[in-house]
Amino acid sequence: MPPVFAHGALRLYLLALLESGPKHGYELIKALSERFGGTYSPSAGTIYPRLGKLEEEGLVATQPEGRRTNYSITPAGLVELNSRRGELAGVENDISASVRRLADNLRQDIRVNMRGLRADLAATAEAARSTARSAGPASGAAAGPRYSQEGDRRLREAEMLVQAFRDDIRVELRRHGSRNPVSPVTLETVRTVLDQARISIRNSLDS
Numbered sequence: 001m002p003p004v005f006a007h008g009a010l011r012l013y014l015l016a017l018l019e020s021g022p023k024h025g026y027e028l029i030k031a032l033s034e035r036f037g038g039t040y041s042p043s044a045g046t047i048y049p050r051l052g053k054l055e056e057e058g059l060v061a062t063q064p065e066g067r068r069t070n071y072s073i074t075p076a077g078l079v080e081l082n083s084r085r086g087e088l089a090g091v092e093n094d095i096s097a098s099v100r101r102l103a104d105n106l107r108q109d110i111r112v113n114m115r116g117l118r119a120d121l122a123a124t125a126e127a128a129r130s131t132a133r134s135a136g137p138a139s140g141a142a143a144g145p146r147y148s149q150e151g152d153r154r155l156r157e158a159e160m161l162v163q164a165f166r167d168d169i170r171v172e173l174r175r176h177g178s179r180n181p182v183s184p185v186t187l188e189t190v191r192t193v194l195d196q197a198r199i200s201i202r203n204s205l206d207s
Contacts, residue, residue, distance in 0.1 A: 009087075009094065010046070011054065012081070012084055012087060012088060013032075014050060015060070015081045018073040018077070019078070019081060022063065022070040024065065024071065025048055025051065026068075029043075030180075033180075034183075035095060036095065054071075058076050059073070059077030060073060061074050
């Protein structure tokens with residue numbers, strides 16, 4: 001996969017992020033992750049060496065704040081940023097293209113994984129049907145009521161599984177949403193997985 005940032009582009013983009021005010025390293029990483037819609041999050045090993053280089057060049061200044069270090073753009077850094085506004089627009093275009101590319105790759109991975117999941121579900125359903133056929137119906141007058149009770153029990157269990165799944169996912173989504181906005185890629189992932197799960201379950205019910 002081609003690199004997310006071209007040579008020197010991340011350095012320039014960090015200056016642009018600092019133009020709005022001082023930020024510590026984690027805030028810069030978070031801002032980049034949000035700009036990419038959650039499809040890419042740079043590591044500390046990527047960000048901090050570039051910040052250190054910018055500081056060496058006098059384009060960024062640091063200020064300790066407790067256990068963290070705040071980074072701010074210097075007048076010299078602002079001069080460089082202003083002189084490269086045209087390049088910055090190109091970096092923004094490259095980021096948009098990277099987001100689309102990474103999202104497409106993620107959707108393809110989801111489709112591949114869902115095909116495997118559908119195959120596993122189909123095999124499990126077929127094994128269950130084979131077991132049921134091998135067991136055969138119970139004999140005698142009590143067979144009908146007993147099978148009706150068993151079917152009701154399994155229906156309730158299936159409904160409970162669906163409810164538990166729904167509740168768990170809602171908790172996870174709300175926990176994530178309290179920290180970060182839900183990205184378009186996350187929404188697409190949820191939609192794709194649920195659509196495929198619905199199809200697989202419906203096919204199992206109809207077979």
